[in-house]
Amino acid sequence: MQEEFNLEEQMLLWYEANMNVLDVRRETIRRGDALCEYRLPASAFIYFFRGKTNVSINERASSTRGTHILHGGKGALLNIVPQSNVVELYLIFYKGIMPATSSLRIKTLFKKHKPFDSPYNVAIDEGALSFFDIVKEMDHVWQSEDSIKKFHVKTLFLQFISCFFKVVQDQKQIQKNKDPVTKAIRYIHDNYAEVISLESLAKSINYSPSHLSLLFKDQTGSSPIDYLIRERLNKAANFLVETDAKVHEIAVKVGYKDAHYFSRLFKKNKGVTPAQYRKENRRQSDDSLGYVRGLSIDPREAKSYIDNDYHYQYNFWGTVDMNTYSNLIRFNFILCMALFISGCSGGANNMQENEDASIDVAENAASEDTSEKVAEHRFGETVIPKDPERIVSLGLEDMTLALDVPLVYATLHGENHYLEAKLHEKGVETDVVGGGQVNNEAVLAADPDLIIISDGPSTDESVYEELTKIAPTILLNRENWREEIVRLGELLNMEDLAEAKVESFHEQLDKAETTITDVVGENATVAFIRLSENMAYLWFPFPEDSYDKGYVGLIYDSLGFKPDPFILEMMEENPDEHWGVQLSLEMLPEIKADYIFVTAGASGGTAEDYEESWGQLAEIEELQVWQSIPAVQEGNVYQVSAKNWMLAGPYADESKINDVIQAVTNE
Structure with missing residues (x-):
């Protein structure tokens, strides 16, 4: 129910009005038989009592499940798309008028609310059977040959209205604590031309971006940003048909500068x-001949008349104007005048057509460029679609965000992800997943034209094959991001930006090394360890000539430190270990490094996991074996978060650099 629906004033208007039921119909729509762009020939209640749909009246979209009542005014466009095998509903057409003797207040309220034209909807949670009994009886009486059926149906209709307002009244208390999705939809309707991100939308209704995204998709079937896009494009479609505004003017009007x-x-x-x-659509939308688009469901012969200025006879295929002949005369006169005027104003029309044509030419030229790029990976080759506009990232959010690719869905590796705010700010749908997990349903719902997935140990061929059924899929190495981001840039025609990102990062490394060396000296040693309850994992540096620095490799060879000699000994003793080696706590005093950086937990851990891990670390710090470590005694041990240190990418590595600078400089 819209916020502007003033219950008390609406009830007063309906009480004062004179009403007649014009038609009652029971209809069945099956999956695949959508009702599209049906223009209501009179004010109507649409009473759904079975099935699930996505429905809109004048582009106000909602979902129905079970008992649901919608209302639309004469001329409103109705769309119904079944989301279940069968949808059953009643259409109750009526005409309401205000007596000429109504008071000034009633006339003012009528002009304000337009009660017989306003679109609104109500889900019926309680009392559904009462509604069904009333409407079923209305249909039964209407189809009968009873001479007093109109009186009987009118009585039942008033009973239906009474039950309707009772439901709204009962729900009013509940709606004090408004549904965030309803608030978000209203905000989009009111501000669609403004810059809206998931973050700003959530902020406007004081709600969490991630929770809003989940609720929105659950209730509407689409993400908030996809809903915003539809709203903008529907508005644009109306402007195109109903005005002569230029395309670029309409683009700006609905929120697009380009x-x-x-x-x-x-x-x-x-x-x-x-x-x-x-x-x-201008060719199809000329209503001067009095035609109404028909329903895409089985037509039935009309049994009553719909009142209007010319008494159109109504059936489900349309209407027939009883004064069609006079309309044709008027139409021919208007057509002749239009042809005469067009001879004088052809220049302006040509300018409009030329502008639209120039955009068509640009689009056609782009679509005719069929050059393909192919990505090679360990599962084969993938043809990259040209200029993908909807990209899904699974584990490579850092890289894809750095290039500002058009993401529509991404994974967050654990809770409180360091990129969560950036993703939500750009309106990207996200899921919190553990390592190697893929939510195929969410990926499918994102409707991507390209999927980019991290190539790690948990990415097997079966995962890849399932994703390729949704969209072309490529694999990239997250740890080797400085090389892979350039490769991704080449595939997406962003190579200059990708190379600039890498060059900028190297400049940042050089500057950081100078800053750190000025503080710790040129021969300071370092070690990086991750602690658990009774073990420690000692991380190794990567080969000097390797571009793949792993997660913590840059601390050993890029920031002015040297690896602790004990680390080099462990590498010689464990030549098959690529990343590092596990140590018992008793071996920790063997680490003689000047500086130690320590973390706990895993990048994909939950808040509870982190709390437990840091609790274990606090207990270890009380042990004698820990306190005997030289760096501990010198106060040169620094705790860092696994959220970014156990991942890799431009943003993660930038934060690692900042962590180290802040630690050694105490800034």
């Missing part, structure tokens, strides 16, 4: 360019 990007997005969603949409 007309060419707007046109590509419009074509992707509507199937045609803005210019084609304007041409096709």
Whole structure:
């Protein structure tokens, strides 16, 4: 129910009104038989009593499950898309008027609320059977030949309205604590032309971005940003048909500064360019002959009349104007005048057509460029789609964010991820997953045109094969990001940006090394360990000529430190260990490093995991074996978070550099 629905004033208006039921119909829609762009020939209640749908009235979208009542005014566009095998509903058409003798207050309220035209919807949680009995009886009486059926149906209709307002009244208390999805949808409707991200949308309703995203998708079937895009494009479609505004003006009006990007997005969603949409829909939308689009469900012969100025006879295929002949005369006169005027104003029209055509040409030129790029990986080759606009990242969020690729879905490796805020700010849907986990349903729902997945030990071929059924999929090495980001840049025509990112990072490393060396000297040694309850993991440096530095490799060879000699001994004794080696706590005093960086837990851990891990670390710090370590005695042991140290990428490594500088400089 919309916030502007004032219950007390609406009930007063309905009490004062004169109403007649015009038709009652029971309809069944099966999956695949969507009702599209049906223009209501009169004010109507749509009463759903079975099945699940996505439905909209005048582009106000909602979902229905079970008993649900929608209302729309005469001329409103109704769309119903079944989400279950069968959807059953009643259509109750009526006409309501205010008596001419109504008070000034009633007339003012009527003008304000337009009760017979306003779109709204109510889910019926309690009392559903009462509604069903009333409406079923209405249908039964309406189909009968009883001479007093109109009186009987009108009585039942008033009973239906009474039950409806009672439900709204009962729900009003519940709605004091508003559903965040309803708030978010209202905010989008009111501010669609503004810059909206998931973060700003959540902030506007004082709600968590991640929770809002999950609730929104659950209730509407789409993400908040996808819903925003649909709202903008639907508004644009209306402007194209109903105004002569130029395409670039409409783009700006609905929130897009780049007309060419707007046109590509419009074509992707509507199937045609803005210019084609304007041409096709203006040809179809001329209502001067009195036609109404028919339903895409089984038509039945009309049994009553819909009142309007000319008394159209109503059936489910449309209406027939009883004054069609006079309308045709008027139409021919208007057509002649239009042809005459067009001879004088052809220049302006040509300018509009030329502008639209220039955008069409740009789009067609882009679509005709069929050059392909192929990514090679350990599972084969993948043809990269040209200019992908919806990319899913599974474990490579750091790299993809650095290149600002058009992400629509990404994974967060554990709770409180260091990139969570950045992803939500860009409106990217996210899931919290553990290592190697993939939510295929979420990936499918994101409708990607390219999937990028981290190539790690847990990524087996079966995972890859399932993803390729959704969209072209490539694998990249997260640990070797400085090389892989350039490769990704080449595949996405972003090589200059990717190379600039790497060059900037190397400059940052050089600057950091100078800063750190000025403080610790040129021969300071370092060790990096991760502690657990009764063990310690000692991390190894990577070969000097390797671009793959692992997670902590840069601390050994890029920031002015040297590996502790004990680490080099362990590497010689364990030549098959690539990343590091486990040590008992009793061996920790063997580490003579000047500085030790220590972490606990794992990058994908939960808040509870981290609390437990840091608790274990606190207990270890009380042990004599820990206190005998030279770096501990000198106060040169620093705790860092596994959230970014146990991952790799431009953002993660930048934060590692900052951690080390802050530790040794005490800044």
